[in-house]
Amino acid sequence: MGHIGEVDSGRTTRPRSGLRLSEVCTVVGVVVALATACAGAPGAGSGNPEPAREAATGGPAAPGAPGSAQARARAALARWRGFPVDRPVRPIVVVNGSVREAGYVDNEAKLASLAGWFQLATALPDAPASTEVSLPGGGHAVLPLSPAGSALAVLRQRHQGDESGTNPEPLRIVAVALGTAEFATDRGPASLPAWRFTVERGLAPLDVLALAPSALWPVPAEAAAGPGTARLGAGGRSLVVPLPAPREPCPGEAVVQYEPRVAESRAAVAVYLDARDTGSRAPGRRSAPCIDDLVLRFRSYEVALAAPLGRRVLVDESGAPVPVTVD
Numbered sequence: 241m242g243h244i245g246e247v248d249s250g251r252t253t254r255p256r257s258g259l260r261l262s263e264v265c266t267v268v269g270v271v272v273a274l275a276t277a278c279a280g281a282p283g284a285g286s287g288n289p290e291p292a293r294e295a296a297t298g299g300p301a302a303p304g305a306p307g308s309a310q311a312r313a314r315a316a317l318a319r320w321r322g323f324p325v326d327r328p329v330r331p332i333v334v335v336n337g338s339v340r341e342a343g344y345v346d347n348e349a350k351l352a353s354l355a356g357w358f359q360l361a362t363a364l365p366d367a368p369a370s371t372e373v374s375l376p377g378g379g380h381a382v383l384p385l386s387p388a389g390s391a392l393a394v395l396r397q398r399h400q401g402d403e404s405g406t407n408p409e410p411l412r413i414v415a416v417a418l419g420t421a422e423f424a425t426d427r428g429p430a431s432l433p434a435w436r437f438t439v440e441r442g443l444a445p446l447d448v449l450a451l452a453p454s455a456l457w458p459v460p461a462e463a464a465a466g467p468g469t470a471r472l473g474a475g476g477r478s479l480v481v482p483l484p485a486p487r488e489p490c491p492g493e494a495v496v497q498y499e500p501r502v503a504e505s506r507a508a509v510a511v512y513l514d515a516r517d518t519g520s521r522a523p524g525r526r527s528a529p530c531i532d533d534l535v536l537r538f539r540s541y542e543v544a545l546a547a548p549l550g551r552r553v554l555v556d557e558s559g560a561p562v563p564v565t566v567d
Contacts, residue, residue, distance in 0.1 A: 309501065309512050309513065309514050309515075310501070310503065310512075310514075312512065312557050313501070313503035313510040313511075313512045313557065314503055314510075315559075316503075316508070316510045316555045316556065316557055316558065316559045317503055317504075317505040317507070317508050317509075317510055317555070319460040319555075319559035320460075320505070320507045320508035320553055320555060320559065321505070321507060322507070323457060323507040323508065323552075323553055324457075325506065325507055325550065325551045325552055326551075329375070329381045329383075329455075330375070330377075330551050331455065331456055331457035332375070332376060332425055332430070332432070332451065332455060332456050332457070333425055333426040333427075333456070333457050333459070333553060333561045334423055334424070334425055334449065334456060334459070335424040335425055335426055335459075335560075335561055335562075335563055336424050338394065338423070338448060338449035339394065339395065339398070339446065339447070339448050339449075340421050340422070340423065340434070340446070340447040340448075341353065341442070341444075341446045341447070342442070342443045342444035342445075343442075343443045343444075344441055344442055344443060345441045345442075345443065346441065348408045348409065349408070349411060349439075349441035349442065351408045352408035352409060352410055352411045353395075353398070353411060353439075353446075354398065355398075355408065356395060356396045356397060356398045357396075357408060357409075357410040357411060358392065358395050358396055358410060358411050358412075358413055358437075358439070359410040359411065359412045359413065360392065360413050361412045361413055361414050362413060362414055362415055362416060363416075364387075364388040364389055364392065364416055365388055365416055365417065365418065366387075367385050367386075367387055367388060367418055367450070368385060369384060369385065370382050370383060370384045370385060371383065371385055371433055373432060373433065373451070373455075374430065374431065375430070376425040376426070376427035376428060376429075376430040377427035377428070383433075383451055383452070383455040384451070384452035384454055384455055385418075385433060385450050385451060385452055386450055386451065386452045386453070388416055388418075388435050391435035391437070391448035391449075391450060392413075392416075392435075392437070392448075394448050395437065395446065395448060411439040411440060411441060411442070412439060412440045413437050413438070413439050414438050414439065414440060415437075415438035415445075416435060416436070416437055416438070417435075417436050417438075418433065418434075418435060418436070418450060419433075419434055419435075419436045419447075420432060420433055420434055421434035421436070421447035421449075423449060424563060425563070426553055426554065426561040426562065426563055426564065427563070427564060428563055428564070428565055432449060432450075432451060433449070433450040433451060434447040434448060434449055434450050435447070435448045435450045459559075459560060459561060460558075460559040460560075468482070468556060468562045468563070469482075469562070469563050469564075469565060470482075470511075470554055470562055470563070470564050470565075471564070471565055471566070471567050472549055472564050472565065472566045472567065473542075473567055474567060475548065476545075476548030476549045476550060477544060477545050477547070477548050477549075478542060478543065478544050478545065479509075479511060479542070479543050479545065479549070479554070479564075480540055480541070480542050480567075481500070481511050481540070481541055481542075481543065482538045482539070482540050482541075483498070483500065483511070483513050483538065483539065483541050484498070484513065484536055484537065484538055484539070485498065485537045485538060485539035486498050486515075487532065487537070489521075489522040490522065490526055490530030490532075491522050491523065491524030491525055491526045491527075491530070492521055492522060492524060492525055492526045493521060493522050493526075493530075494517050494518075494520075494521055495517075495518045495520045495521060495522055496515050496516065496517060496518065497515075497516045497518050498513045498514070498515055498516070498539075498541075499513065499514045499516055500512070500513055500514075500541040500542075500543045501513070501514050501543075502543050502544075502545060502546075504545060504546055504547070504552075505552075506552075507552055507553065508552055508553045508554070508555050509545065509549060509552055509553070509554050509555070510554075510555050510556070510557070511541075511543055511554070512557060513541075549564065
C-alpha cells in the first residue's frame with residue numbers, strides 16, 4: 241500500500257437506520273465526540289506525516305485544539321504510528337485481552353482468579369517453537385509460541401483487584417495443555433493457539449493466548465477496553481459505524497446534529513463525531529422540567545475513506561482497536 245499522509249475529513253456522512261440490536265449493544269467505541277467534542281491526535285505512519293485536514297463541510301470551531309474531537313482522533317492515530325502495515329505477516333491485534341474464562345463454581349474462586357492467586361499442582365508441558373495459524377482476515381502463517389510458564393505468569397499478574405477484604409484460597413491448577421481457543425481480534429474472532437489451564441472450582445479451562453509477543457501487536461496501555469464493531473464496505477473505502485445519536489432536545493433547546501468525521505494515517509483510521517449546533521430550537525416552550533432518560537442511543541453512520549482500509553487498524557478515541565467485519 242502506498243504512503244498515506246494523515247488525513248482528516250468529513251466525507252460521506254449518511255446516517256443509516258435499521259441498526260441491528262446486537263450492533264447497538266456492542267458498540268461503544270470508535271472515537272466519539274459528544275456535545276463538546278471528543279477524539280483525536282497527531283500522527284501516524286511516516287516520519288513526516290501530512291497535517292490533518294477537514295473537508296469543505298467545515299471543522300470544529302477550533303480544529304486541532306487540545307480536547308477537540310479532531311485532536312483526540314489524531315492522538316489515537318499517533319499511538320499506532322509504528323504499526324507495520326507493510327510487514328509480510330500482519331501482526332495479530334487482540335481485542336479485550338489474552339485470557340478467556342468461563343466462570344467458577346463460587347465467588348471465592350472468582351476472587352482468587354481476579355487476584356492472580358494460582359497454585360501449580362502439575363508439571364508444565366513443553367511446547368513446540370512454532371505452529372501454523374489461520375490468520376484473522378484470511379491466510380495462514382507459521383508463528384512462534386510462548387512457553388506455558390509465560391502463560392501462567394499472565395494469570396498470576398492479572399491482579400484485577402480483590403477489594404473485598406477477603407483472603408481467598410488459591411486456585412489449584414491440576415492440568416495444563418496446549419490447544420486452541422477463540423479470541424477477539426481487530427479483524428473479527430479467530431481460533432488461535434492457547435494454553436489451557438484446568439483449575440479446581442473452574443467451570444471450564446482458562447485459556448491464555450499462546451502466541452509469542454513477536455506475533456502480536458500490543459494495544460496501547462492507555463487504551464480503554466470497549467467492544468465495538470464496524471462493517472467494511474465493498475472495495476474497502478467505506479465504513480458503517482454505530483455511534484451515538486443526538487438526544488431528543490427538550491422544548492426550546494438548541495437542536496444538535498452529529499456529523500461523522502474520519503482521521504486517517506498510514507497505519508490507522510479513526511472515526512469520530514463532531515457535534516454541530518443547527519441554529520434552530522426544538523418547538524414548544526419549556527413549562528415544566530424536561531425529563532431525560534439518560535439512555536445512550538446509537539445510529540449507524542456511513543463514512544468514506546480517502547484510501548482503502550487495507551491492513552490498517554481501526555481505532556477508537558483511546559487508541560483501542562475496533563473489530564471490523566466485511567459486508
